[in-house]
Amino acid sequence: MNTSIILLLLLVLAAFSYFFGRKRALAVSNGNRGVNKLHSLPGYYGNLVVVWCLLPSLIALMLWSFFSPTFISQNVISSLPAEIQNADPTKVNLFMNRVESMAKAGAIDPTTDPAQQEAARRYMELQANSNLIKAVLVFAIAGLGMFWAFRKIAPNYRARNQVEKVIVGIMIFCASIAIVTTLGIILSVLFESLRFFQTIPLTEFLFGTHWSPQTAIRTDQVGGSGSFGAIPLFAGTLLISVIALAIAVPVGLMSAIYLSEYASKRVRAWVKPGLEILAGIPTVVYGFFAALTVAPFIRTIGESIGLTVASESALAAGLVMGVMIIPFMSSLSDDVINAVPQAMRDGSYGMGATRSETIKQVILPAALPGIVGAFLLAASRAIGETMIVVMAAGLSANLTANPLEAVTTVTVQIVTLLTGDQEFDSPKTLAAFALGLTLFVLTLILNIFALRIVRKYREQYE
Amino acid sequence: MNTVALTNDTMPLPTAKDVSAASSKDQPLDIQTIVEELKQASQPVGVPFLDDPKFYTRDVDVFYNQAKQAIFGVDLDIGKNEVIAMIGPSGCGKSTFLRCLNRMNDTIDGCKVTGQLLLDGEDIYGKDQDPVLLRARVGMVFQKPNPFPKSIYDNVAYGPRIHGLTTNRSELDDIVEDSLKKAGLFNEVKDRLQSPGTGLSGGQQQRLCIARAIAVSPEVILMDEPTSALDPIATATIEELIDELRQSFTICIVTHSMQQAARISQRTAYFHLGYLVEVNKTNTVFTNPQHRLTENYITGRFG
Known part of the structure; x- marks a missing residue:
């Protein structure tokens, strides 16, 4: 019996448990008229039985499915002839891979090594046993759980409190998934970065002004010594993000103010979704728009007024990225501006304030925390954006403040470092982790800084 | 005068059944006869008109989104330096009428006001009337205290x-102090003018809103149920305050509390179903109401 059938049957069982639990609750309260004698509503008793039926059995199913392949492999390996067992671990692994694939396909290839065929047969047998035990175990636990909960149903049993506790537990579990994942990412990035910093000194990475991560295959190769100064990358990221935000923040904020304070309902109903379409365009589309339309355009204009413009420029990437993040800024700001209570506006208008005075002096200060939040989201989009930069701003790590030259960003370099063939112990690959870590730390500092600002200037209205 | 028929679904009002059940002891009152009667009346019962009024309003109709008429042909004069109380059951149009007086209805989409409304002989809804300047002359205090999320000082200094x-700081300081004193709040907050206005108690917040309104030296203050969110002690403080403010301002107050109307006002206007039913000296309205709807309301038979 495979896992999906077990799950399906468990669901059926759960439905029955709800039904019987509820019925039992009604029965112990002497029919419908006695319902008010029950501590909880009948449905809670049903849910309690469901919880007892599903929760332990699902945990058992999960544990069994997780550990049984290891046990089976161990068992098969220990039954192998001694000369295979004592061979090189990589060979044992290879052998076991073949055995497993044969066992999973369910057909034993008679042309292979007899030892392998024997092992595959043994594997299949163990697997079948394991599946049977798993099914029996899971249903036994489910049945026991059901029975146990069923027996506990009594008028003064506090089923609601129990069920609510379980729900709180589930919510805590869901909330902790995000935290645990973040922690896991930080740790993995951190350890790889530490390996990188064993080869390349931290100071060179943080303060070096030359980025060319090629490492030599042979020591005598020309230009083979890589250099890992990350300053040009961070400067490029900063340049492009600043250009993008310089477009997106004023445009986004102004359109948010127009939408929430000036636009009629009909205009709003059309313009807001229209703006949000911008957010739905894939960034790769923005990317080729930037590279094929905007960059040549900027180049033509620049040359007509006598400027030298690179065919891939920070300006082109920044402009298009700015357009891309307008909806983040406008939509979120619009929401927070709308959330400012009408009473604030009434109070201001009631004193003879004009619309613009009301917006500047009452609404924007009250909406500030949300606007800063929108800004942060826009900024993190700008910093993290890769596709547009790859296409429109190039890959050359120039240290420049001139937006007409080609630059590259941290995320673009991470992509180029990790695509294609690579070895995971060369500084070239490990540099990606170091870049990732630094970027993470920087955005964290940005967040903390922004939170400080919000706390200082926020005007709370409730 | 009014051609728009009033049906039950246009306004949240007591149904015919409620009304007639409540007043079955005296005479059967059903909503249709009431409306007919109100439609026939050319002007409110009592003394709606004054010599040299502050506000002069004739034939005021207010519509929300065309189909819904909230006010039907209100004729009313409001005198200088008087406190006029507007009473009536919920949804009777008294707040709507109040908000016509400083064009606060402009902020509501689809709201249309017709008729003649004059402030000191100047057309409130005239083409060359600037609502911003009008509201500086006719201030407003709302039902729920709504101080801005700023310091107490900045709240009062907002209007000026x-x-x-004023252009200099010490003058502004004087205006703030003066307004807070007039609103009877200065002694309670003088040591914490820079702390947020939202940190005050409900009653203090409402007095802060009154201080904010009088800081721009308006001629009229409109109050829309200013004490309905407050406890009796804070209410008493504000009622005393209104009595003092009468010396310098004209005050129009909408209230659900008939005792409050009786305590603080010189004239009382009774609204019902969007019609102005009766206006008279407060004393007369409460001791000798002339319209049976007014009588029913103030004796607590409905509303």
Whole structure:
């Protein structure tokens, strides 16, 4: 019996448990008229039985499915002839891979090594046993759980409190998934970065002004010594993000103010979704728009007024990225501006304030925390954006403040470092982790800084 | 005068059944006869008109989104330096009428006001009337205290600042102190003028809103149920305050509390179903109401 059938049957069982639990609750309260004698509503008793039926059995199913392949492999390996067992671990692994694939396909290839065929047969047998035990175990636990909960149903049993506790537990579990994942990412990035910093000194990475991560295959190769100064990358990221935000923040904020304070309902109903379409365009589309339309355009204009413009420029990437993040800024700001209570506006208008005075002096200060939040989201989009930069701003790590030259960003370099063939112990690959870590730390500092600002200037209205 | 028929679904009002059940002891009152009667009346019962009024309003109709008429042909004069109380059951149009007096209805989409409304002989809804300047002359205090999320000082200084009433700091300080004193709040907050206005108690917040309104030296203050969110002690403080403010301002107050109307006002206007039913000296309205709807309301038979 495979896992999906077990799950399906468990669901059926759960439905029955709800039904019987509820019925039992009604029965112990002497029919419908006695319902008010029950501590909880009948449905809670049903849910309690469901919880007892599903929760332990699902945990058992999960544990069994997780550990049984290891046990089976161990068992098969220990039954192998001694000369295979004592061979090189990589060979044992290879052998076991073949055995497993044969066992999973369910057909034993008679042309292979007899030892392998024997092992595959043994594997299949163990697997079948394991599946049977798993099914029996899971249903036994489910049945026991059901029975146990069923027996506990009594008028003064506090089923609601129990069920609510379980729900709180589930919510805590869901909330902790995000935290645990973040922690896991930080740790993995951190350890790889530490390996990188064993080869390349931290100071060179943080303060070096030359980025060319090629490492030599042979020591005598020309230009083979890589250099890992990350300053040009961070400067490029900063340049492009600043250009993008310089477009997106004023445009986004102004359109948010127009939408929430000036636009009629009909205009709003059309313009807001229209703006949000911008957010739905894939960034790769923005990317080729930037590279094929905007960059040549900027180049033509620049040359007509006598400027030298690179065919891939920070300006082109920044402009298009700015357009891309307008909806983040406008939509979120619009929401927070709308959330400012009408009473604030009434109070201001009631004193003879004009619309613009009301917006500047009452609404924007009250909406500030949300606007800063929108800004942060826009900024993190700008910093993290890769596709547009790859296409429109190039890959050359120039240290420049001139937006007409080609630059590259941290995320673009991470992509180029990790695509294609690579070895995971060369500084070239490990540099990606170091870049990732630094970027993470920087955005964290940005967040903390922004939170400080919000706390200082926020005007709370409730 | 009014051609728009009133049906039950246009306004949240007591149904015919409620009304007639409540007053079955005296005479059967059903909503249709009431409306007919109100439609026939050419002007409110009592003394709606004054010589040299502050506000002069004739034939005021207010519509929300065309189909819904909230006010039907209100004729009313409001005198200088008087406190006029507007009473009536919920949804009777008294707040709507109040908000016509400083064009606060402009902020509501689809709201249309017709008829003649004059402030000191000047057309409130005239083409060359600037609602911003009008509201500086006719201030407003709302049902729920709504101080801005700023310091107490900045709340009061808001109006003077936007209207450019003063250019130097010490003058502004004087205006703030003076307004807070007039609103009877200064002694309670003088040591914490820089702390947020939202940190005050409900009653203090409402007095702060009154201080904010009088800081721009308006001629009229409109109050829309200013004490309905407050406890009896805070209410008493504000009622005393209104009595003092009468010396310098004209005050129009909408209230659900008939005792409050009786305590603080000189004239009382009774609204019902969007019609102005009766206006008279407060004393007369409460001791000798002339319209049976008014009588029913103040004796607590409905509303």
